[in-house]
Amino acid sequence: MEMRRKEMTGKKRTRNVVWIIVVVLILGVLGGFGIKAYKDYQKEEARKKEAARIKKLQEQAKLNKDQISIEIRGTYxxxxxxxxxxxxxxxxxxxxARVDEKGVVTGVSEGNTVVTATYLKKKYPVKVTVTMPRVMQDDGxxxxxxxxxxxxxxxxxQVLDILKNNGVHATFFVTGMDLKSADLMKRAVDEGNAVGAHTYTHDYKYVYSxxxxxxxDLNKILKHIKDVTGKETKIIRFPGGSSNTISRKYSQGIMTKLTQxxxxxxxxxxxxxxxxxxAEWPAPSVESIVHQATNTKQTKVVLLMHDTNAKQTTVDALPQIIKFYKDNGYEFRSLDNSDIISHHHINN
Incomplete structure (x- = not known):
């Protein structure tokens, strides 16, 4: 009997221990949920606090202008x-219009766009209007x-000799087709002329494909110019001009894309x-070149000529062309030292 009583007491104690363990486990789980809920609450409060801080910072940030108007090559x-x-x-x-990392906006071509500042993930847009500079308009x-x-x-x-003898400057849009004459690019720059990029190969099919x-191709000629002259250039001329239609044979719409x-x-x-x-073939006469090169009443003239080795008549006509413009009161400038923009209508 005593033995049975002790056995029952042992079982009771075991049950009590089990219940205690169960209770402890339940309280632990509940406590864990409570701790997690509390931590989640803390995180949410911290998130709200950070969001409020960021919103306050965003609201105190103000643009100095929400719309601007600048000229081509102008800055703000x-x-x-x-x-x-x-x-x-x-x-x-x-x-x-392009903008640098400091917020300096530069007008590139006529039109409208939007420049945006982004701060703490919020966007602050600025309407930008780019207009033609007064100097590009007919100021007489x-x-x-x-x-x-x-x-x-x-x-x-020969062209450089004539320019030098007449005290005037010009702009040369060069290629890499005659590497033996490459040093003449440096002479041109050293004598105050401008050198721009025309393309390295002048291969219409390749460059317009x-x-x-x-x-x-452009990067190749730009590097070539820098290597020979020691100076970089930012002025270019498309083979055939931006209005060329031959590019349609190789890629529809490519001139629209490239000009942009x-x-x-x-x-x-x-x-x-x-x-x-x-550029006509057979080569026109000196008289024809002089006539076409001077047949204008425009006050701003960007005159196209060529200096390949086949253009002797151009060389022979050049002194007369220079004399005409001098006699008629024109100033001679190079395009890298000018505010003029001469763009054709894009046909492809």
Whole structure:
């Protein structure tokens, strides 16, 4: 009997221990849930507090302008006043206006776009209007820009002699087709002329087959210019001009894309508003070139000529062309030292 009583007591104690363990486990689980809930609450409160802090910072940040109007090549420094952290800037259309990391907006071409400041994930848009500079409009001042494409060649040396003897400067849009004459690019720059990029190969089929081909070729001629002259250039001329239609044979719409992309990358392309006609074949006479190169009443003249080795008649006509513009009161300038923009209508 005593033995049975002790057995019952042992079982009771065992049950009590089990219940205690169960209770402890239940309380532990409940406590765990409570601790987790409390931690979640703390996290949520911290999130709300941080959100309120960020919102306050966003609200105190103010643009110095919410819309601006600048001229092509003009600049304006946008600022996000009150911002205490990193501000990033972007342009919706870099072909119209580009913006640097400091908020400096530069007009590229005529049109409208939006520049946006981003701060703490909030966007602050600025309407940007880019207009044609007054200097590009007809201010009555006569200026002529002599330009030569497709060189350098041995004829380039003769052209440089004539320019130097007459005390005037020109712009040379060069290729890599005659590497033996490459040093003439340095002479041109040293004598105060401008050198721009025309393409390295001047191969229409290649450069106009794709955007990648064009920029691969452009980068090659830009490097070549830098290697030879020691100076970088940001001025370019498309083979055939931006209005060319031959590019349609190789890629539909490529000129529309390229003209926008070169501007967005910080380059300026130049067409012409008067041609000497010296690209025709067979080569026109000296008299014909002089006539076409001077047959204008425009006050701002961007004159197209060529200085490949086949252009002797162009060389022979040049002194008369220079004399005409001097006699008629024109100032001679190079395109890298000018505010003029000469763009054709895009046909592809």
């Amino acid at each position: 420094n946008l600022k996000l006043n009150g911002a205490e952290g990193r501000v990033t800037w972007s342009s919706a259309n870099g072909a119209i 001042k006569k200026v002529v820009y002599l330009t030569f494409d497709d060189g350098p060649s041995p004829k380039t040396a 794709s955007e990648n081909n064009y920029f691969d 992309e070169v501007l967005a990358k910080g380059y300026q392309y130049y067409d012409w508003n008067l041609s000497s006609g010296d």
